[in-house]
Amino acid sequence: MSLDSYVTLGRSGLRISPFTLGTMTFGEDHGWGTSPAESKDILSAYLERGGNSIDTANIYTNGHSEKIIGDYFAGKGSLRDRVVIGTKFFGNLYEKDPNGGGAGRKGIMQQLENSLRRLQTDYVDIYWLHNFDPATPIEETMRALDDLVASGKVRYIGFSDVPAWRTAEAATLAEFRGWAPIVGLQLEYSLLERSSEGELIPLAQAKGMGVLPWSPLKSGFLSGKYSSGRTGPVDTARSALVGAPSQSDYIVIDALNEIAAEAGASPAAVALNWVNKRPGITSTLVGARRLAQLETNLDAFAVTLTDAQRETLDEVSAPTLNFPAENNRTLAAMLAFAGATVDDQQTIVSPLLQTNPTRY
Numbered sequence: 001m002s003l004d005s006y007v008t009l010g011r012s013g014l015r016i017s018p019f020t021l022g023t024m025t026f027g028e029d030h031g032w033g034t035s036p037a038e039s040k041d042i043l044s045a046y047l048e049r050g051g052n053s054i055d056t057a058n059i060y061t062n063g064h065s066e067k068i069i070g071d072y073f074a075g076k077g078s079l080r081d082r083v084v085i086g087t088k089f090f091g092n093l094y095e096k097d098p099n100g101g102g103a104g105r106k107g108i109m110q111q112l113e114n115s116l117r118r119l120q121t122d123y124v125d126i127y128w129l130h131n132f133d134p135a136t137p138i139e140e141t142m143r144a145l146d147d148l149v150a151s152g153k154v155r156y157i158g159f160s161d162v163p164a165w166r167t168a169e170a171a172t173l174a175e176f177r178g179w180a181p182i183v184g185l186q187l188e189y190s191l192l193e194r195s196s197e198g199e200l201i202p203l204a205q206a207k208g209m210g211v212l213p214w215s216p217l218k219s220g221f222l223s224g225k226y227s228s229g230r231t232g233p234v235d236t237a238r239s240a241l242v243g244a245p246s247q248s249d250y251i252v253i254d255a256l257n258e259i260a261a262e263a264g265a266s267p268a269a270v271a272l273n274w275v276n277k278r279p280g281i282t283s284t285l286v287g288a289r290r291l292a293q294l295e296t297n298l299d300a301f302a303v304t305l306t307d308a309q310r311e312t313l314d315e316v317s318a319p320t321l322n323f324p325a326e327n328n329r330t331l332a333a334m335l336a337f338a339g340a341t342v343d344d345q346q347t348i349v350s351p352l353l354q355t356n357p358t359r360y
Contacts, residue, residue: 001301002049002050003017003018003049003050003051003052004050004051004052005017006052007210007282007283008210008282009210009283010184010204010209010282011181011183011208011209012156012183014125014126014183016282017051017053017283018276018282018283018284019272019276019283019285019286019300020051020055020212020283020284020286021042021043021046021053021054021285021286021287023039023054023055023056023060023068023287024057024060024287025039025287025288025289026039026056026065026069027039027061027064027065027067027068028064032289033061033064034289034290036068038290038291039065039068039072042288042291042294043069045291045294045295046294047079049298052082052083052084053084054069054085055086055087055186055212055285056069056085056086056119057089057091057130058088058091058093058111058115059090059091059093059130063093063114066087066115066118066119069085070118071120073119073121074120084126085121085124085125085126086125086126086127087115087124087126087127088128088129088130089103089107089108089112089115089127089129090102090111090130090131091130092107102133102136103129103133103140103141104135104136104140104141104144105141105143108141108144108145112124112127112148112153112154116153122152122153123152123154123155124154124155125155126154126157126184127148127154127156127157127158128159128160128186129141129145129162130160130161131161132162132166138166138169138173141170142170142174142177142179143177145157145180146179146180149180150180156183156184157180157182158182158183158184159182159185159186160185160187161187161188164199164200164203167182167200168203170182171207171209181208182207183208184210184211184282185203185204185209185210185211186211186285187200187201187211187212187214188214188215189201189211189215189278189281190213190216190217190222190271191218191222191271191274191275192221192222192245192249194319195319195320195321197319197321198321198322201279205279211280211281211282212283212285213275213284213285216271216275216284216285217268217271219242221245221249222253222267222268222271223271224257224260224266224267226244226250227250227253227254227257228253251316255313255316259313263303263304263305265302265303266296268296268297268299268300269296269297269300269302269303270300270303270305270313272284272286272297273303273305274310274313276300286298
C-alpha cells in the first residue's frame with residue numbers, strides 16, 4: 001500500500017489516500033506550529049508521494065493553516081483540482097459576533113465564505129461540521145449544507161466529533177428529505193482511545209460513512225518517545241499541553257514499543273499501521289510539525305505485523321465500551337437463540353437464566 005492506493009470515502013465516489021495530511025500544525029500562532037515555508041515543504045512531500053487528501057479547519061491557527069494551503073495551491077495552476085481539500089466549520093474567529101461560529105445557517109454561510117477566501121478556491125471538497133451544536137436544530141444545519149452542495153461551493157459533507165445519536169438523526173433526516181448525505185466521520189481513534197468502537201464506528205459502517213481517525217498517535221504518546229522505563233521529561237513541544245501518559249497508558253505503550261522492536265519499525269509506524277487496518281477505517285489523519293516526522297509516519301506503509309503481534313495490540317488496548325455495547329456483544333446472541341419456553345406446560349429454562357436467574 002502507498003499514498004496513491006486510493007480508497008472511496010464511504011458511500012460516495014470520492015477517492016482519497018489511505019493517509020490524509022492533517023494540517024492543524026500549519027502556522028505559528030499557537031507557539032508550537034510549523035512555519036509557512038516548512039508547511040509548504042510538507043505539502044510538497046506528501047503530494048509527491050501520491051497523496052491527494054488534505055484536511056484543515058477554519059480555527060486551525062486562527063485561519064493561518066487555511067491561508068498557507070491557499071497560498072501553496074495558488075501558484076500551482078490546476079493542481080488544486082486534482083487534490084481533495086476538506087475544511088471544518090464551527091469555531092468562531094470573530095470576537096463579539098454571536099453568529100460567527102456554530103452550525104446555524106448564517107454562521108455556516110459566513111464561515112464557508114471566509115474559508116474559501118483564505119483557501120483561494122471556489123469550492124471545498126469536504127465540508128466538515130467540527131463539533132456538536134446543541135442549540136441549533138439539525139434540520140437547519142443539514143438544509144444549509146445541502147444548499148451549499150447544490151450551489152457547487154461544497155462537494156461532500158462530513159461530521160467530526162458529533163455524538164452518534166445526533167449523527168444518526170442527521171443522516172436519517174438527510175436520507176428522508178433527499179438532501180446531501182453524510183459521507184464521512186472524523187473521530188479520535190488510536191491504541192489508547194478506542195471507545196468509538198461502541199457506537200460511532202458501527203454507525204459509520206451501517207450507514208456507509210467513511211471513518212477518518214484523528215490523533216492516531218494520541219498526542220505523541222505512541223510516537224516512541226515514551227516508555228515506563230524512561231525517566232525524566234520528554235522533549236516535545238506539546239508536552240505542557242497534553243501532560244504525561246497514565247499507568248494504564250504505559251501498559252499499551254510498552255507493548256507497542258516491544259512489538260515495534262520485533263518488527264524493525266518505529267512505534268509510530270506500527271501504531272499508524274494498526275489504526276489504518278482496523279475495521280471501518282478509510283483514511284487516517286497524520287500530521288507533522290517537521291518534514292522528518294511526516295516521513296516517519298509514512299513508514300507505516302512498510303510495516304508488516306504478524307497475526308500474533310496484531311492480536312497482542314488488540315488485546316492490550318481493548319477498551320471498556322459504554323452501555324449497551326458490551327452487553328450486546330456478550331448477551332444478545334445468547335438471548336436471541338436461548339430457546340426458553342413454557343409452552344405446553346414444559347419446564348425448559350434457558351441456560352442463561354439458570355446461571356443467573358436474579359439478573360433477569
